[in-house]
Amino acid sequence: RNRGLHLSKPSLQMIPAEVDTRVMFRDFAPTSSDMASEVLAGLSQTPKTISPKYLYDEYGSHLFDEITRVPEYYPSRTEIGILEACREEVADLIGKRIFMVEYGSGTSEKVRLLLEVLRPSGYMPIDISKEFLLNAATRLAGDYPWLNVFPTCADYSKPVELPDVDDEYAVMAFFPGSSLGNFDPESAVGFLRNVAKTVGVGSYLLIGIDRKKQRGVLEKAYNDNAGVTEAFNLNLIDRVNRDLDGTLQRTGFRHIAVYNETLGRIEMHLECVQPHEARVAGNTVRFDADERIHTESSYKYTPEEFSVLAGSAGFSVAKHFTDENDLFSVFLCRVEME
Numbered sequence: 263r264n265r266g267l268h269l270s271k272p273s274l275q276m277i278p279a280e281v282d283t284r285v286m287f288r289d290f291a292p293t294s295s296d297m298a299s300e301v302l303a304g305l306s307q308t309p310k311t312i313s314p315k316y317l318y319d320e321y322g323s324h325l326f327d328e329i330t331r332v333p334e335y336y337p338s339r340t341e342i343g344i345l346e347a348c349r350e351e352v353a354d355l356i357g358k359r360i361f362m363v364e365y366g367s368g369t370s371e372k373v374r375l376l377l378e379v380l381r382p383s384g385y386m387p388i389d390i391s392k393e394f395l396l397n398a399a400t401r402l403a404g405d406y407p408w409l410n411v412f413p414t415c416a417d418y419s420k421p422v423e424l425p426d427v428d429d430e431y432a433v434m435a436f437f438p439g440s441s442l443g444n445f446d447p448e449s450a451v452g453f454l455r456n457v458a459k460t461v462g463v464g465s466y467l468l469i470g471i472d473r474k475k476q477r478g479v480l481e482k483a484y485n486d487n488a489g490v491t492e493a494f495n496l497n498l499i500d501r502v503n504r505d506l507d508g509t510l511q512r513t514g515f516r517h518i519a520v521y522n523e524t525l526g527r528i529e530m531h532l533e534c535v536q537p538h539e540a541r542v543a544g545n546t547v548r549f550d551a552d553e554r555i556h557t558e559s560s561y562k563y564t565p566e567e568f569s570v571l572a573g574s575a576g577f578s579v580a581k582h583f584t585d586e587n588d589l590f591s592v593f594l595c596r597v598e599m600e
Contacts, residue, residue, distance in 0.1 A: 332488055
């Protein structure tokens with residue numbers, strides 16, 4: 263099966279990073295016009311919404327990295343513990359001749375737990391924050407001189423093609439951090455189907471999934487005492503103002519994060535504290551008092567629910583790993599059909 267890129271397309275040019283010839287940067291980032299049309303469409307809905315991908319400009323990405331270190335945010339440290347415990351078994355299950363793709367790579371910190379064990383022929387981190395992505399990829403290439411890195415700036419919710427990968431190598435997609443929860447279940451199946459098409463039958467997906475648990479534990483994780491999650495959410499106001507010539511009042515919104523038990527998801531909102539009108543990309547948007555902008559969902563799954571979801575997208579679960587408190591799960595899945 264041909265996994266190669268069609269490099270004749272202008273949008274698929276490979277750009278070598280100046281800092282290291284082993285870092286081959288590919289830029290498919292959404293344009294400002296894409297952002298304007300999506301944000302305006304979301305703000306015209308009832309209730310208002312903005313896609314969570316726009317939380318991740320360079321500063322937002324730095325803030326999210328800080329979130330993973332606050333004491334209330336258990337998913338990151340729990341997932342790291344699971345990965346440390348299971349990485350040798352993962353390597354035994356999939357073999358050593360692989361090419362790795364990471365969706366929503368951020369700082370690429372978690373993949374470091376796997377690189378020396380798996381020794382992939384190449385690593386393709388995908389992230390929507392260009393500067394953050396390039397900095398992380400450059401550091402990674404410096405720390406692993408044997409590794410070719412293909413940082414790819416893209417909206418990973420859409421199909422992304424791989425660079426040329428020899429057919430003798432299996433592809434392993436890596437999607438840590440329970441980020442699948444940002445999709446509603448139907449969209450999650452669609453995303454996983456895109457992953458299956460990208461990596462191909464017989465390839466693998468190592469994915470982190472946050473599990474359903476007590477409301478108090480979940481809501482504390484998204485309302486940390488240091489206010490980092492609040493700053494992360496409110497940074498979206500600053501980004502809209504900067505990138506879309508907006509006049510939103512940052513002090514006119516407050517951070518809200520609650521667990522919707524019926525839907526099994528954490529919901530993050532920006533709630534308007536006073537009515538006002540603002541300009542966004544040349545359009546007037548009115549906000550009423552207590553009106554909310556839904557900025558992110560984070561769906562939680564039982565292991566059984568995730569297995570059904572993965573099966574709907576063409577995956578089988580090869581192995582399920584968890585922690586001693588059953589807070590979080592890591593699944594190794596295999597593509598059975600595209």
